[in-house]
Amino acid sequence: MKIKILIPIIFFSVITCLCCSSSGNDEEEEEVIDNSTTNITYSESSSVISNPERGFMHSWSVESEGDALNLVTLQSLKNENVSIILRLYNLSSFKNSDLSEAQLTLIETDFDRLRTAGIKCVLRFAYNENQNETDAPLNIIERHLDQLKPIFTNNADIISFVQAGFIGSWGEWYYTTNNLTTLENKQAVVNKLLEVLPKEIKIQLRTPLYKQQVFSSSTSMDASVGYGTTNIARVGFHNDCFLASSNDYGTYQDVDAEKSYISEEALYVPTGGETCPPTDIPTASCLTAENEMSFLKWTYLNLDYYGPVLNVWRNNSCFLDFQRKLGYRIILKSASLSKEASISGNFELNTSLENVGFAPVYNYKNTFLVFKSETDGTIYKKALDFDIRKVKPEASYQLTELVSLSGIPAGNYELFLKIEDQFQTLADRPEYSIQLSNSNTWDATNGMNKLLHTLIIN
Known part of the structure; x- marks a missing residue:
C-alpha cells in the first residue's frame, strides 16, 4: 500500500470545544443526506478496548541484575486487554556504588521486549522493599539518574x-534512612x-x-500551564493505598481540599496506582470506587494488588465497567461532512x-485526517491541529477544521481519523x-478510525 504524508503549506484550522453532559445512549449508524452534505450518527461500542497508556495493568518487581521481562508473557497481555505495566527496579545492590553494566543491560532489554510486544510501562526505582531496610544517599540517587538518562532518552x-x-x-517517599524526606532533598530528587x-x-x-x-x-494548574512542559506541568500523582481508609493511609492530610486539588490537576497530569487492605472503612464498593475514580480521573490501576478489593x-459486576472507563474512552458521536470537494481546494x-x-x-498524540483512494488504496495523511488531550472526561468536543486538499489527485476517497503516537x-x-x-x-491493520464517509474530489 502506498502512503503519502502531506503537511500542506496552506493550512487553515479552527477548533471549537463545547462541553456538555453525555446522554450515554447508543445509536445505530444512519445517514441523512441532502444535496451537498452527509450527516452521520455513529454507534457506540460496549467492548473493552486496549488503548495505550491506560487501563488495568500488571506489576512486576525485579531484584538487582535480575531476570528481564518475559516476551511471551508480555505478548499474552493483549488477551487480558492490558496495554500497560508497572516495572519496579530494586537497586538494593547499588546503595553505595554506580549501577552495573548488567543492571543497565537488564533495563534496556526490558524496553526492547516491551516495544516488541506493543506494551508501554510505568517506571519506578527503589532501593529496598522492606520498611526496615536502608535506602541510598542523595548523591548516589543523582549519580544513578545520570547513568539512566541515556536509557530514558533512547x-x-x-x-x-x-x-x-x-x-x-x-x-514511596517514606521510611527513609538517609534523611531524604526533607523538603530540600525531595526537591533535589524531583528536579533531577x-x-x-x-x-515529553x-x-x-x-x-x-x-x-x-x-x-x-497549593493552587491547581489551568490549561495555560497544564498543556505545557514546565516542571510543574509534568508532575502528577500515584496513590498506592487507594480506597484503603478515610485518608488512604496518609495519602491525604486535608482530604477534601487535596482531592479537589487532584481533580483539577488531573485534567493535565496522570493519576493512578493500586488498592491496599482497607482499615477503618468497608472494602470499596462499586459505587464508591466509581465515584472516586471519576472524581480523581484515574487512568490506570494495578491488577495484582490488593486482591480482595x-x-x-468482580463479584459485583463493575470490574468490566472499570476496564472500559479507566483512563480515556473517546466516542465518535456524529459528523457532518461534504460529499464533494474541488481538487486543491479545502x-x-x-x-x-x-x-x-x-x-x-x-x-500528546499526532492526529491526521486520512484519505484512502478507493481506486488503488493510496493513503494521503493531512496533519490536524487537533489536540486529543483536550477531549475532557464527561464532556463533548466539537472538532472542526478546514483541511487543505493540495497534493491529493481527483478521485473517490474513504476518510479516516488516525490518532498516533x-x-x-x-x-x-x-x-x-x-x-x-x-x-x-476500527481499521486494525493501519490503526485508523473510519469516518464511514466517502469524499469525491473533482
Missing part, C-alpha cells in the same frame, strides 16, 4: 509515566528526575502534598467527540494508536 517512546521513587521503602527525563514524559508523586511542597503552591468489583472536517472515560489522554518509532504501530469506542469503525 526509550522515551515506551515510557508512559515515571513514579518518582528512589526515596524510602518501595520508593525531571532534568534527566525527556520533556510526566512523573508522579506519592501524595498531593508533596507536589504542593516541592513547588511551593478487586474481587469485590475540506471541512466537522465531527463531535465525547469522552466517557474517567480521565483525559495525558501524552507522538514518537515516530511507534507512529505506524496500530497497537500504539488510539481506537475510538465505536462499532465497525
Whole structure:
C-alpha cells in the first residue's frame, strides 16, 4: 500500500470545544443526506478496548541484575486487554556504588521486549522493599539518574509515566534512612528526575502534598500551564493505598481540599496506582470506587494488588465497567461532512467527540485526517491541529477544521481519523494508536478510525 504524508503549506484550522453532559445512549449508524452534505450518527461500542497508556495493568518487581521481562508473557497481555505495566527496579545492590553494566543491560532489554510486544510501562526505582531496610544517599540517587538518562532518552517512546521513587521503602517517599524526606532533598530528587527525563514524559508523586511542597503552591494548574512542559506541568500523582481508609493511609492530610486539588490537576497530569487492605472503612464498593475514580480521573490501576478489593468489583459486576472507563474512552458521536470537494481546494472536517472515560489522554498524540483512494488504496495523511488531550472526561468536543486538499489527485476517497503516537518509532504501530469506542469503525491493520464517509474530489 502506498502512503503519502502531506503537511500542506496552506493550512487553515479552527477548533471549537463545547462541553456538555453525555446522554450515554447508543445509536445505530444512519445517514441523512441532502444535496451537498452527509450527516452521520455513529454507534457506540460496549467492548473493552486496549488503548495505550491506560487501563488495568500488571506489576512486576525485579531484584538487582535480575531476570528481564518475559516476551511471551508480555505478548499474552493483549488477551487480558492490558496495554500497560508497572516495572519496579530494586537497586538494593547499588546503595553505595554506580549501577552495573548488567543492571543497565537488564533495563534496556526490558524496553526492547516491551516495544516488541506493543506494551508501554510505568517506571519506578527503589532501593529496598522492606520498611526496615536502608535506602541510598542523595548523591548516589543523582549519580544513578545520570547513568539512566541515556536509557530514558533512547526509550522515551515506551515510557508512559515515571513514579518518582528512589526515596524510602518501595520508593514511596517514606521510611527513609538517609534523611531524604526533607523538603530540600525531595526537591533535589524531583528536579533531577525531571532534568534527566525527556520533556515529553510526566512523573508522579506519592501524595498531593508533596507536589504542593516541592513547588511551593497549593493552587491547581489551568490549561495555560497544564498543556505545557514546565516542571510543574509534568508532575502528577500515584496513590498506592487507594480506597484503603478515610485518608488512604496518609495519602491525604486535608482530604477534601487535596482531592479537589487532584481533580483539577488531573485534567493535565496522570493519576493512578493500586488498592491496599482497607482499615477503618468497608472494602470499596462499586459505587464508591466509581465515584472516586471519576472524581480523581484515574487512568490506570494495578491488577495484582490488593486482591480482595478487586474481587469485590468482580463479584459485583463493575470490574468490566472499570476496564472500559479507566483512563480515556473517546466516542465518535456524529459528523457532518461534504460529499464533494474541488481538487486543491479545502475540506471541512466537522465531527463531535465525547469522552466517557474517567480521565483525559495525558501524552500528546499526532492526529491526521486520512484519505484512502478507493481506486488503488493510496493513503494521503493531512496533519490536524487537533489536540486529543483536550477531549475532557464527561464532556463533548466539537472538532472542526478546514483541511487543505493540495497534493491529493481527483478521485473517490474513504476518510479516516488516525490518532498516533507522538514518537515516530511507534507512529505506524496500530497497537500504539488510539481506537475510538465505536462499532465497525476500527481499521486494525493501519490503526485508523473510519469516518464511514466517502469524499469525491473533482
